[in-house]
Amino acid sequence: xxxxxxxxxxxxxxxxxxxxxxxxxxxxxxxxxxxxxxxxxxxxxxxxxxxxxxxxxxxxxxxxxxxxxxxxxxxxxxxxxxxxxxxxxxxxxxxxxxxxxxxxxxxxxxxxxxxxxxxxxxxxxxxxxxxxxxxxxxxxxxxxxxxxxxxxxxxxxxxxxxxxxxxxxxxxxxxxxxxxxxxxxxxxxxxxxxxxxxxxxxxxxxxxxxxxxxxxxxxxxxxxxxxxxxxxxxxxxxxxxxxxxxxxxxxxxxxxxxxxxxxxxxxxxxxxxxxxxxxxxxxxxxxxxxxxxxxxxxxxxxxxxxxxxxxxxxxxxxxxxxxxxxxxxxxxxxxxxxxxxxxxxxxxxxxxxxxxxxxxxxxxxxxxxxxxxxxxxxx
Amino acid sequence: xxxxxxxxxxxxxxxxxxxxxxxxxxxxxxxxxxxxxxxxxxxxxxxxxxxxxxxxxxxxxxxxxxxxxxxxxxxxxxxxxxxxxxxxxxxxxxxxxxxxxxxxxxxxxxxxxxxxxxxxxxxxxxxxxxxxxxxxxxxxxxxxxxxxxxxxxxxxxxxxxxxxxxxxxxxxxxxxxxxxxxxxxxxxxxxxxxxxxxxxxxxxxxxxxxxxxxxxxxxxxxxxxxxxxxxxxxxxxxxxxxxxxxxxxxxxxxxxxxxxxxxxxxxxxxxxxxxxxxxxxxxxxxxx
Numbered sequence: 322x323x324x325x326x327x328x329x330x331x332x333x334x335x336x337x338x339x340x341x342x343x344x345x346x347x348x349x350x351x352x353x354x355x356x357x358x359x360x361x362x363x364x365x366x367x368x369x370x371x372x373x374x375x376x377x378x379x380x381x382x383x384x385x386x387x388x389x390x391x392x393x394x395x396x397x398x399x400x401x402x403x404x405x406x407x408x409x410x411x412x413x414x415x416x417x418x419x420x421x422x423x424x425x426x427x428x429x430x431x432x433x434x435x436x437x438x439x440x441x442x443x444x445x446x447x448x449x450x451x452x453x454x455x456x457x458x459x460x461x462x463x464x465x466x467x468x469x470x471x472x473x474x475x476x477x478x479x480x481x482x483x484x485x486x487x488x489x490x491x492x493x494x495x496x497x498x499x500x501x502x503x504x505x506x507x508x509x510x511x512x513x514x515x516x517x518x519x520x521x522x523x524x525x526x527x528x529x530x531x532x533x534x535x536x537x538x539x540x541x542x543x544x545x546x547x548x549x550x551x552x553x554x555x556x557x558x559x560x561x562x563x564x565x566x567x568x569x570x571x572x573x574x575x576x577x578x579x580x581x582x583x584x585x586x587x588x589x590x591x592x593x594x595x596x597x598x599x600x601x602x603x604x605x606x607x608x609x610x611x612x613x614x615x616x617x618x619x620x621x622x623x624x625x626x627x628x629x630x631x632x633x634x635x636x637x638x639x640x641x642x643x644x645x646x647x648x649x650x651x652x653x654x655x656x657x658x659x660x661x662x663x664x665x666x667x668x669x670x671x672x673x674x675x676x677x678x679x680x681x682x683x684x685x686x687x688x689x690x691x692x693x694x695x696x697x698x699x700x
Numbered sequence: 701x702x703x704x705x706x707x708x709x710x711x712x713x714x715x716x717x718x719x720x721x722x723x724x725x726x727x728x729x730x731x732x733x734x735x736x737x738x739x740x741x742x743x744x745x746x747x748x749x750x751x752x753x754x755x756x757x758x759x760x761x762x763x764x765x766x767x768x769x770x771x772x773x774x775x776x777x778x779x780x781x782x783x784x785x786x787x788x789x790x791x792x793x794x795x796x797x798x799x800x801x802x803x804x805x806x807x808x809x810x811x812x813x814x815x816x817x818x819x820x821x822x823x824x825x826x827x828x829x830x831x832x833x834x835x836x837x838x839x840x841x842x843x844x845x846x847x848x849x850x851x852x853x854x855x856x857x858x859x860x861x862x863x864x865x866x867x868x869x870x871x872x873x874x875x876x877x878x879x880x881x882x883x884x885x886x887x888x889x890x891x892x893x894x895x896x897x898x899x900x901x902x903x904x905x906x907x908x909x910x911x912x913x914x915x916x917x918x919x920x921x922x923x924x925x926x927x928x929x930x931x932x933x934x935x936x937x938x939x940x941x942x943x944x945x946x947x948x949x950x951x952x953x954x955x956x957x958x959x960x961x962x963x964x965x966x967x968x969x970x971x972x973x974x975x976x977x978x979x980x981x982x983x984x985x986x987x988x
Contacts, residue, residue: 347890349842384890386844389851416921421858423917665826665871 327387329356331363336371338363338403343379346387357390364401372404377411388414392421460657464587467579471588476580486589490551494597497550498543502601505542506530506608513609514617523617527627530609535636536695537643539601540594541688544647547594548680552655555586556676559659560669568660578660587652594648595641602640635700643691647684654680728789729754729893729925730775731797735784737770743782744770745951750944754794754892757919757926757939759959762946763974768929769820769897771946775927776817776895777808788814788893813841815893816886820901822878824870824885830857831866834885841889856884860914876907883914893925894918900932912938933975945971 327348330341340360346352363370375391377383391410395418398405407415437445470476513529559582562568568578606628613619658676662668728751736746744767752758760768773779775786777800785799788811800811824833835853838844844852854866860880862873870878879899886894899915900908912935919926919939930936936943936959943962945955947970955966963975 349844352844352848354845354848385852385855386848389848389855392855393851413921413923417859420917420921421855421863663871667827 325351325381327351327353329353331359333363333366333368333370336369338370338373340373340375341379342375342377342387343381345382346380347382347384349386352386357393360390360394361397364397364403370398370401370403372406373398374406375409377409377414380411383411383414388417392418456661457654457657460660461653463579464583464653464656467577467584468587470580471584476584477576478580478584482581483585483588486585487593489554490547490589491593491596494547494550494593495600497546498597498601499604501546502534502539502542502604503608505538506534506605507612508608509533509538509605510609510612511616514612518617523613524619524623524627526609526613526617526619527606527624528631531606531628531632532636534605534609535602535632535640537640537688537692539605540598540640540644540647541684542605543594543597543601543644544651544684544688545681547590547597547648547651548654548684549677551590552651552676552680553673555652555655556659556662556673557669559656560662560672563660563662564664564666564669583652583656583660586656587649590648590652591645592648594644594651598640598644599637602637639691639695639700643688646687646691650683650687651680654683727753729756729794730789730927731787732775733784733787735771735774735786736782737767737774737779738782739770743951744948745946746783748784748953750953750956752925752927753942754789754925755919755923756942757915757928759936759940759943760927760929760946761931761936761943761959761974763931763948763970766946766948767951768931768946772895772897772927772929776815777812778817790814813889814891815895816889816891817895818879818882818886818897818899820898821875822870822882824878824881826870829867829869830862830873830881830884833870833881834888837885837888853884853888856887857881859887859918860884876903876911879903879911880914883918887918887922887924890922891924893927896926896928896930898930898932899928900930900935905934908932908935909938915939931974933977936975945974 325345325348327344327346328342330339332339332341373394380387391414395405395407407418410418467476471478510526510530514523514526517523517525517529559568562582568582571578571581610621610624613624614621655676658672658679662672730752732748732750732752735748737744737748748771760771762768770779774781781801785801787797787799790796790798790811798807798811800808803811824830825836828836831850831853834856835849838849838852839846842849854863857863857866860883862877862880862884865873865877870881873881883894883896883899896915899911903911915926915928916939918924926939928935928939940959943956943959944953945962945966945968946952947954947968954968955962955971957965959975962971966972966975
């Protein structure tokens with residue numbers, strides 16, 4: 322007999338079932354999964370089993386895996402009212418079985434898995450979405466109250482936090498804002514140049530890039546960058562603070578989380594977004610200039626002249642207003658998702674993702690609405 | 701007669717052995733030699749030397765900031781020590797000695813199969829159900845069938861009194877229950893050694909007593925060597941049969957032995973006050 326291989330023998334002796342187990346049962350790679358199945362099959366045979374004997378003297382090692390087989394079979398014997406005397410088992414195994422049944426458990430109840438129909442899932446999702454919208458509206462209302470409290474000088478928040486957030490959302494975002502807007506300006510210029518060349522109107526590349534970047538594109542691109550960068554950070558920061566009970570700690574001190582945490586983020590974003598958008602417009606126009614100079618042989622003087630002539634103050638203020646709106650959207654959505662986060666690491670991840678996706682979608686919707694409004698008002 | 705086997709039997713031809721006689725049967729489960737712990741330039745403990753016997757419940761005690769948890773983390777392969785090493789005894793007769801921190805990554809992984817760790821708050825994965833938490837390591841490192849793994853995990857949950865809670869999530873159960881799931885997860889692979897970081901912290905006295913009883917039962921049933929970091933006096937005296945006391949000023953062990961023996965024999969005032977303080981407060985509470 323090879324002591325390193327787990328072996329078993331099941332024999333019927335009239336109404337007695339003999340189980341003989343031997344070898345090393347502690348190795349997962351050699352565990353005979355069919356053993357349990359074969360034991361179960363014994364009750365499907367014609368011979369009635371009145372009692373079970375088990376011999377484990379030849380077993381050199383065992384672990385929980387063998388124990389689970391014996392426990393399952395023991396339960397089966399109980400169902401069939403067959404005598405299976407567990408005292409035949411090694412004392413350690415018996416002790417473990419006793420322990421597994423001994424420790425008192427409060428609220429002992431099994432969770433029933435429920436399967437949901439398609440309609441139920443859709444209905445639940447719609448209810449959740451409506452509740453989400455309600456939560457966002459409530460949050461905006463509370464943020465507005467906090468904002469007016471600040472204007473009246475009654476909000477309790479730390480100015481140093483606001484400066485820090487302005488640094489994080491403004492100065493530290495400059496490299497990525499520069500790169501992306503420069504490239505967008507260059508792409509816009511290149512595609513525009515190919516079309517304008519057909520009409521011999523290459524010179525108007527400055528007009529196209531300048532107006533598009535200043536009025537909308539710079540604000541949208543910067544808004545999306547900030548949603549992915551700062552909005553996600555707000556949701557993760559506030560979500561983690563909620564998990565660590567830091568928000569409740571603020572409440573317990575009589576401080577409003579809306580004023581102490583949300584307000585500095587809103588102010589920081591509202592102030593920094595327009596500045597970043599103005600800077601982003603310049604970077605986009607610069608990108609267009611590089612394309613115009615290198616591919617279309619338009620001099621920088623000519624290009625700059627066209628840009629100055631075509632871009633009016635109305636375009637600049639339209640872009641600034643749009644970027645300020647996007648700043649509020651990113652801050653409100655990021656903070657709301659963070660504040661409504663669940664109490665786990667997974668929930669923080671979900672909130673962060675949701676903050677980015679929601680803010681991006683709202684930015685595009687608002688961009689479309691504002692463009693129409695600008696058009697109607699003739700701005 | 702059949703023996704309960706705690707986990708993987710090492711193949712001695714594969715791994716580096718460092719010293720020790722291969723044929724002797726060793727009583728030791730872990731030997732800590734010249735271990736120093738530091739965070740950057742800040743030395744927390746130095747030249748720690750002690751051994752832990754198999755089947756012992758070994759207590760690491762000391763004041764806050766003395767480096768108890770850091771020591772446990774260094775022993776469990778989580779924090780790299782500044783100097784020294786931790787030796788584990790493996791093989792069928794526990795006669796093969798392996799230096800954890802001198803071993804290769806692959807070897808360290810195999811040594812890690814010799815122990816399970818229960819963290820202070822359970823450290824359960826919030827996105828997984830309780831049974832998934834317990835069965836994760838079995839799924840990733842063994843060849844058992846999914847059905848077998850689920851049964852093993854369910855059995856481990858029943859050992860800690862959580863039968864019926866398999867499909868619950870960590871956020872749906874109490875802190876004490878989370879700790880018990882942490883124990884079940886640490887035991888998933890039937891390791892011969894278990895580390896516990898402050899198992900009773902944050903529990904009410906009744907839950908704390910139940911947890912102590914559970915550790916004693918598990919130790920008795922499975923012959924597990926337990927290394928427990930705690931400063932809960934009731935637990936120290938209830939479950940510990942060997943202990944060391946870490947001092948944060950001298951940065952080394954200043955008392956060792958059975959907790960009751962330490963209490964009666966130690967010449968160190970801080971050890972005396974540590975081991976008697978809670979009792980005094982308890983008595984004061986009764987009087988008032």
